[in-house]
Amino acid sequence: MMCFLTGPTYGVYNPSLCIVVQGKKEVLLAQERFRYGPGDSLVASVDLPVTGQVIEASSEVPYLAFKLEFAPNQILEVLSETEIRSVLKGNAKRGMYVSQLDSPVLDAVTRLVRLLDSPKDIPVLAPLFTKEILYRTLQGPHGDMLTQMAIEGSYTYRVKDVIQYIMNNYDKSFRIEELAEIANMSVSSLHRNFKEVTAMSPIQFQKQIRLQEARHLLLTESTDAADVAFRVGYESPSQFSREYSRMFGLPPREDIKRLREKEESAVNA
Numbered sequence: 001m002m003c004f005l006t007g008p009t010y011g012v013y014n015p016s017l018c019i020v021v022q023g024k025k026e027v028l029l030a031q032e033r034f035r036y037g038p039g040d041s042l043v044a045s046v047d048l049p050v051t052g053q054v055i056e057a058s059s060e061v062p063y064l065a066f067k068l069e070f071a072p073n074q075i076l077e078v079l080s081e082t083e084i085r086s087v088l089k090g091n092a093k094r095g096m097y098v099s100q101l102d103s104p105v106l107d108a109v110t111r112l113v114r115l116l117d118s119p120k121d122i123p124v125l126a127p128l129f130t131k132e133i134l135y136r137t138l139q140g141p142h143g144d145m146l147t148q149m150a151i152e153g154s155y156t157y158r159v160k161d162v163i164q165y166i167m168n169n170y171d172k173s174f175r176i177e178e179l180a181e182i183a184n185m186s187v188s189s190l191h192r193n194f195k196e197v198t199a200m201s202p203i204q205f206q207k208q209i210r211l212q213e214a215r216h217l218l219l220t221e222s223t224d225a226a227d228v229a230f231r232v233g234y235e236s237p238s239q240f241s242r243e244y245s246r247m248f249g250l251p252p253r254e255d256i257k258r259l260r261e262k263e264e265s266a267v268n269a
Helices: 072-080 103-117 119-138 143-150 155-168 176-183 187-198 202-220 225-231 237-248 252-268
Strands: 009-013 016-022 024-029 032-036 040-044 048-056 063-069 096-100
Touching: 009 202, 024 063, 032 040, 032 096, 048 202, 063 103, 072 119, 072 143, 103 119, 119 143, 143 155, 155 176, 155 187, 155 202, 176 187, 187 202, 202 225, 202 237, 202 252, 225 237, 225 252, 237 252
Parallel strands: none
Antiparallel strands: 009 048, 016 040, 016 063, 024 032, 024 048, 040 096
């Protein structure tokens, strides 16, 4: 991915490894800031709603980055073929971290990217290089975080199930007891572990998903804010407008106008 300086973007980071080649980026998870640039890598182990912004780039040196998404079954495959220990009862850990990029990981990523020059080799070699990247990452200082995400029964795995439930049902009301049952935890344990992984409570997590989806609907469909508010699960359009303004800096109508003007300017530039 290559770009110049832009405003903040809102979205969900899927489980992935991100590497910056040029420039710098800042990712905001709840109130926590993660900055990374050349020589760093950012890893997300679960789906996380974030705000991202390129903070260093220019027309001469544009922001350039690499992102590799992965799934729990890919982690399990690596674990099953290696002697990397998997600790079932380890404490839940934050689902995102930044660390120094190890040269073996960078070497494997470089070989994966170079396959773009030989497309015929991609079907055979891309899965091998991807597995090597995951293997090297699992051996790193934060590898146990990825291990926990993939091992059924771990705290992080159970929080991941709750995350998936919220994302699939973000427009519906839920009781915390229901989520605790999904996770097979007590209510207090779920609160503690969910916040440890995501840096927010289940309700705060749901709110971010709702507002991100609302913004997407307003930008892509001809509909008004009140209708969108109900569609994403709000019972009060005024509450929706307040929370939307708090997250995006402007009320829905003004925010969407600003975004469309930016899109038109980019097209006409």
